[in-house]
Amino acid sequence: MGMTMTQKILAAHAGMDCVSAGQLIQSKLDIVMGNDITTAVAIPEFKKTGAKEVFDKDKVVVVLDHFTPNKDIKAAEQCKSCRQFAYDTEIKNFFDVGEVGIEHALLPEKGIVVPGDVIIGADSHTCTYGALGAFSTGIGSTDMAIGMATGECWFKVPSAIKFNIIGKPSKYVSGKDVILHIIGMIGVDGALYKSMEFTGEGIKELSMDDRFTIANMAIEAGAKNGIFPVDELTIAYTKEHSTKPYTVYEADADAVYDEEYTIDLSTLRPTVAFPHLPENTKTVDEAGEVKIDQVVIGSCTNGRFSDMKIAADILRGKKVAKGVRTIIIPATQKIYLDCVKAGYVEDFINAGAIFSTPTCGPCLGGHMGIMAAGERCVSTTNRNFVGRMGHTESEVYLASPAVAAASAIAGKIASPEELEG
Secondary structure, X not given: OEOOHHHHHHHHHOOOOOOOOOOEEEEEOOEEEEEOOHHHHHHHHHHHOOOOOOOOOOOEEEEOOOOOOOOOXXXXXXXXXXXHHHHHHOOOEEEOOOOOEOHHHHHHHOOOOOOOOEEEEOOHHHHHHHHHXXXXXXXXXXXXXXXXXXXXXXXXXXXXXXXXXXXXOOOXXXXXXXXXHHHHHHOOOOOOOOEEEEEXXXXXXXXXXXXXXXXXXXXXXXXXXXXXXXXXXXXXXXXHHOOOOOOOOOOXXXXXXXXXXXXXXXXXXXXXXXXXXXXXXXXXXXXXXXXXXXXXEOHHHHOOHHHHHHHHHHHOOOOOOOOOEEEEOOOEHHHHHHHHHHOHHXXXXXXXXXXXXXXXXHHHOOOOOOEOOOOEEEEOOOOOOOOOOEOOOOEEEEOOHHHHHHHHHHOEOOOHHXXXX
């Protein structure tokens, strides 16, 4: 019986010839990551192990991105503890204000993660790095602590679902629309503790940024991880960003999958997830008249330069609707600077939007965009649970940067195609 791509990576890191779904294994780790919230919780657990230093100073990553620059005293104390821990243990990859970025955009950009790696992160959207052909998954702070001390983690080997991607998407259909369509199709528990493995000729039509977005939201279908094959585009991206050695793994021809789906990109439309679950999807054509109070464009899901370009191209020369607070957040300092150089910041500000330093802030109702009761937001983030972005009586509508930018102008959920008319 053959192995899936994920199973092959796990077998190699467990020092085994083969593994099968449901098997418990102990795996070597290439990267252990945490942020300002989760690392602060992991530090006391790390100290309980008796370890005096991390297993590898190059393989532990701490990114202060959620509540920074510090929004309050508690956040300041959390960051202070992380900062001191990083200095005491001489962690190489420590990112603080001024050099920070949203973690899941920053690590690929810095070349810290590469194909074939096994990565755990104390953040559920660590599954993002599957876009590079790595096994990456979110874990809790206790597992992070043990990972930092030992360089190992236990896993139950996941079974897999295959998504065969075919066709070519239309102009305004992006990776966000693809993954929202899939989650709407299989549900928020449709891939529970499974590996979502993407394959097919249509993958060549998806940019690396599209793939990062799709892998990022695998967790929203309950998946253990999402993963893409390593093709020429992946290798080019890896060589551009990293000098680390990498390994390419491929699924066996006789690999076993629990289910298989075919996704024809040519049939997809821009898609919106209505409150209060990512599975509650409608196309923009089905959205109806939904007036909004706020738009957020950014996050680990859609804060990359291509997302900024899409938003700038739509907002350029136009004005956001009166009363719609439009918040645009580049995912890293490099993306911020690239937006300045490209003139996008001027486009955003002239349109009536604000442009922020990199932060996760509004995505989790942290800061920089918390909503009051009765308010509605179109957001390019990844979750729209009750109270996710503020008051429990507020509403979050998940969408692509194109739909979010068009909605900011229209003052309601809108397709970018409407603005072209």
